Amino acid sequence: MQEREKKIKELLQKAEEGVQGVFESESFQSYLKIMAKFHDYSARNVQLIISQKPDASYVAGYQKWKKELKRIVKKGEKGIAIVAYTPQTRYDEVPKLNEEGxxxxxxxxxxxxxxxxxxxxxxxxxxxFDISQTEGEPLPTLPDRLEGTVENYGQILESVKSLSNFKIEFQKIEGNAMGLCDLEEKRIVIDRDMSELQSISVLIHEIAHERLHGIAGRETIDRQTREVEAEATAYVVCEYLGLDTSEVAFPYIASWSKEKDTKTLYQSLDRIQKNAHEMICNYEEYMKGQEKEQDTEKAPEQKKKVRKRQNEVER
Known part of the structure; x- marks a missing residue:
């Protein structure tokens, strides 16, 4: 128990240091600078954009694409109309008043x-114009997918599933989402078109949401904190299982925090540690139960082999 707790604390420390490293990296700073160049659009304009181009992801004006983002709008592309606030300023000559009016x-x-x-x-x-309507220098991105197979994938997958009380489904998810946790319907959906390593990581992430952020929690914990807690928990559990997800986990946490320090992560460490500890303990208990079942199944066959050897010796 103490060894396990020590291991979890070491992993949390590694996560904190790893995320801090992402914050300080040149690539992440470039990412934030580019993301800051995109305007926040009103709800009305978001609806206008979606109605005209449902698959739009990043939009900006013609000159912004050209001058700031070093991309040009492709010939023949049709602009997406939005309503812009363009106040009119005028100056009128009026009598100057003193402090007494x-x-x-x-x-x-x-x-x-x-x-x-x-x-x-x-x-x-x-x-x-949406980014898909432009061409030029690529925008910096953060890694969001893990590639690679997992040894004993089927066994580990079933063991991780046992950590959830929700129905777990693997199916095609449209858009960029890799998984979702539906608290009302008590089900977790994982995108089926991912690598084994990514699938395990996302599944643990969604189970962490289930265990940490119930319906009541959604009302008291902001989304940023929820995502940081779920991904940090997934990183710790995956690392404990011998699966390295740091390449995606650290930038993911950093992109949600978007601070120069790991304040959000630090404030949630107790909740992350407790949940990771419980998930790891439950995982080990499940594995021990599986081993006992296998031993029980093997026992009759073992006895037959012993009797056979005894009979051969007696002959």
Whole structure:
């Protein structure tokens, strides 16, 4: 028990150091700088974008693509219309007032005038283009998929499934999501088109959501914290099982935290450690149960072999 606890603490320390390393890396800084160049669009404009181009992912204006992101809009591409806030500014000459609110006079007793800035709200139609409509320099990305097989994959998969009380399904998930945890329907869905290593990692991630973030938890814990906790738990459990997921886990956690330190991760360490400990213990108990069942199944056959040897000796 103490050895297991020590191991988990070491893994958490490794995770914290690994995420900090991602924060400080040049590639991650480049990623954040590029992501910061994309505007946040209003809910109304998001709906407008989706209605015109349902598969849109990153959008920006023509000049922003060209000057800042070093990409050009392909010839013949049709712009996506959005409603942009374009306030009109005007300056009017008005009498200058003193602190008491009285007009200011010059040496000749004449009124002194000043310019008053007035902003009139206004909206106009602007056009943006999705990244798929452009070509040029690639945008920096973070690794999001693990490749590789897992030794004894079937056995490990069944063992990990035992950690969940939800129905687990493997099916095609449209879009970028690799897995989902439906708390209302009590089911977990994992994208079927992934490597064995990625499948195990995502499954543990979703089970961590199930165990850590129930319906009540969704109302009290923000999404950023939930994702950091689930991925950190998945990393610890996978590492304990001898599966290295750090290549994706660390950037994933960093992309959710988006801070210069690991504050979000640090604040959640107790919850992560407790959940990882429980999952590892449950995993080991399941494995021991499987071994006992196998021994029980082998026992009658072993007895037959012993009797056969005894009979041969007696002859």
């Amino acid at each position: 009285r007009p200011v006079l010059d040496a000749d007793g004449k009124l002194v005038y000043t310019l008053k800035k007035t902003i009139k709200p206004a909206f106009s139609i602007k056009y943006v």
